[in-house]
Each structure stands twice: as structure tokens, then as C-alpha cells.
Amino acid sequence: MxxxxxxxxxxxxxxxxxxxxxxxxxxxxxxxxxxxxxxxxxxxxxxxxxxxxxxxxxxxxxxRTAYVPERFPPALPFDAHGYLVHLGRVHGLGGRTAARRAERWLECFGIAGYARTPLAQLSKGTCQKVAVAQALVAEPxxxxxxxxxxxxxxxxxxxxxxxxxxxxxxxxxxxxxxxxxxxxxxxxxxxxxxxxxxxxxxxxxxxGGPRVVIEATGGGVPPAGLAYEPAAPGTLQVTVPAAESDAVLRRLLAAAPPWHIRSVRPAQPPTEPA
Incomplete structure (x- = not known):
């Protein structure tokens, strides 16, 4: 695009x-x-x-595009499940596929119990979950x-x-x-x-700000989109801003199979030329 x-x-x-x-x-x-x-x-x-x-x-x-707006209009003539199925059909899904995906995302967001509740009766937080789910149903x-x-x-x-x-x-x-x-x-x-x-x-x-080096071993394929350097066989190093290190650690530990964290240390600042 x-x-x-x-x-x-x-x-x-x-x-x-x-x-x-x-x-x-x-x-x-x-x-x-x-x-x-x-x-x-x-x-x-x-x-x-x-x-x-x-x-x-x-x-x-x-x-093929799906969009979650800044403000979700809850005054629509649907219940939560019906709205997700309707949007799935708009995106070209068959009825059974749309219903199956709707049920999956309602469950993922912990709102399966509100499947038959009219949108206008949902809390703001639950409405937001429905707004996000409608975009994910389409797998855009x-x-x-x-x-x-x-x-x-x-x-x-x-x-x-x-x-x-x-x-x-x-x-x-x-x-x-x-x-x-x-x-x-x-x-x-x-x-x-x-x-x-x-x-x-x-x-x-x-x-700017401080950066850290994460060294990990084992695992399989590194998480998608993660920039890394191979350090030794079965070992990788990831250098990231310190503020982002927790998110990177979670991704490595949640990989299948997981990576084992050997060390997290401050990155050395680049040396100035003599």
C-alpha cells in the first residue's frame, strides 16, 4: 500500500x-x-x-482492511455476538466461520457471557473489547x-x-x-x-536513554520482528532501550520453545574516535 x-x-x-x-x-x-x-x-x-x-x-x-476507531458507537441494533458476525460477513466470511471467530474472540477477551447483550447495554470497557474483536474477526x-x-x-x-x-x-x-x-x-x-x-x-x-543487552540461549526461531545478533551457536543477543527490555524478555520467554535468559546487562556506549 x-x-x-x-x-x-x-x-x-x-x-x-x-x-x-x-x-x-x-x-x-x-x-x-x-x-x-x-x-x-x-x-x-x-x-x-x-x-x-x-x-x-x-x-x-x-x-483487505479492518479498523478500530477512537470512539466506538454502541447505539447499534445488534447484540455483541450478532455485531461480530455481521462485520465478519461484511468482510466476506461465511456465516459459520464468522460465528466461530466471533465466539473465539468473545472468549479471548473474557466477555462470552455478554454475547447476547445489546451493545447499548454494555459497559464502556466491554464495548471497547467488542470494537477490537470486530476487527480481529476479519483476520485483515x-x-x-x-x-x-x-x-x-x-x-x-x-x-x-x-x-x-x-x-x-x-x-x-x-x-x-x-x-x-x-x-x-x-x-x-x-x-x-x-x-x-x-x-x-x-x-x-x-x-535516547540507556540501553541493555539481553543474551538468551536455546529456544527455536527468534520471535518475529525481533532484531538480534547471533553470539554463539544457539545463543542470541538483543540490544534494546532499557524501557523496552521487559517486553522483549516476555516475548523470549513466551516463545515455543522458550528462550533461556543468560544475562541482562547495560550496553556499552559507543567509544569516541581518538
Whole structure:
């Protein structure tokens, strides 16, 4: 998928929310979009998802896409299960497949007991779980998440984190916005910032700060998307910002078979040339 010279303004004389945006969205990636409140992050995601059309420029190659909006409208004439099945059918699934996947995701998010509850009667947190589940039912090639973790409990956030990794490992692409800078830090392959109506790449180490080296042995195939260096036969080293180390450790320990952590030590800063 590609955005070429994309611009967006609301009204013929309104200010440009986006202007001159060029972006390649390859498969198998996890892309983060950053920016201040009101900068245009949601507009970028809506254009990627096909919910909004650019005023200028071109979007090409959009794959099968699912979208979780910033605000989920619960006043819809469905119960939770019926809504998921309906959205699955919209994405081209057969009725039985849509129902099976709906039941699976309701169970994963711990809300199977609300399957027949009208959306309008659900709590805000449960509604958010349904909003996320409807996108995952489709198993999309492009998953667009606009602050989808907001309102979820800790267990549900972990389920969504794992779902993002699964989509990426399956060759899909995930584009997301989230207020927590640590969200999927170890899985994000690129980040872009909306600034002054432009989309600017964020350097990988722009945040700076201390880094650590994780050395692990055993295991099988390293987790998808994890940048590492082979240290010795059966051993790998991963160098990451210290703030991201817990997430990387969890991924290594949860691999099948798991990796055994030999050491976690501060990374040596690069030496200055004499």
C-alpha cells in the first residue's frame, strides 16, 4: 500500500490537516503514528483504513482492511455476538466461520457471557473489547488501531498485543496510535510523527536513554520482528532501550520453545574516535 502526496483539509478554505504525505506501508510490519493531540494522527489512520478520502494525492494498493476507531458507537441494533458476525460477513466470511471467530474472540477477551447483550447495554470497557474483536474477526491484511487499548483492562491489552504480533507474523501490517510510548515498543518496525501537517519518520533511537543487552540461549526461531545478533551457536543477543527490555524478555520467554535468559546487562556506549 502506498500514499502519494496525500493532503486533507475539511472545507474548501479550511486549514490543511495533512499535506504532501508520502508513505509506503509494506506487509509484515508494525507501524506507529505519533503526534500531539489534534495534529492529524486519526486523519492519517482514517485515510489508511479507507474511512476518509484525501483531498489531494493518491492511495493505492489498499489490502483487505479492518479498523478500530477512537470512539466506538454502541447505539447499534445488534447484540455483541450478532455485531461480530455481521462485520465478519461484511468482510466476506461465511456465516459459520464468522460465528466461530466471533465466539473465539468473545472468549479471548473474557466477555462470552455478554454475547447476547445489546451493545447499548454494555459497559464502556466491554464495548471497547467488542470494537477490537470486530476487527480481529476479519483476520485483515491491514489492521488499523486508533487508540484501541484505551479503556481495556490489563488482560485485554495483552490479548490485543498478542493479536498484533500474530497479524505481523502472518504477513499482515498493523498501523496504530497509542498514548503509551512503551506500547509494542519491541515489535514496532517504524514510527512516523505528524508535525505541521507533515508525516515525518522518527529515527529508531530518537528517544535516547540507556540501553541493555539481553543474551538468551536455546529456544527455536527468534520471535518475529525481533532484531538480534547471533553470539554463539544457539545463543542470541538483543540490544534494546532499557524501557523496552521487559517486553522483549516476555516475548523470549513466551516463545515455543522458550528462550533461556543468560544475562541482562547495560550496553556499552559507543567509544569516541581518538
Amino acid at each position: 502506498r500514499l502519494e502526496a496525500v493532503g486533507r483539509r475539511y472545507g474548501a478554505r479550511g486549514p490543511w490537516v495533512l499535506r504532501g504525505v508520502d508513505l509506503d506501508v509494506p506487509g509484515g510490519q508494525v507501524l506507529r503514528v505519533e503526534g500531539a493531540n489534534g495534529s492529524g494522527k486519526s486523519t492519517v489512520l482514517r485515510i489508511l483504513a479507507g474511512i476518509d478520502r484525501p483531498t489531494t494525492g493518491r492511495v493505492s494498493g489498499r489490502p 491484511e491491514l489492521l488499523v488501531l486508533d487508540e484501541a487499548w484505551t479503556g481495556l483492562d490489563e488482560d485485554a491489552r495483552a490479548v490485543l498485543d498478542d493479536a498484533v504480533r500474530a497479524r505481523s507474523a502472518a504477513g499482515g501490517t498493523v498501523v496504530f496510535v497509542d498514548h503509551d510510548p512503551r506500547r509494542l515498543a519491541a515489535d514496532t518496525t517504524a514510527a512516523h510523527r505528524v508535525q505541521d501537517a507533515r508525516l515525518v519518520p522518527v529515527p529508531p533511537d530518537a528517544a
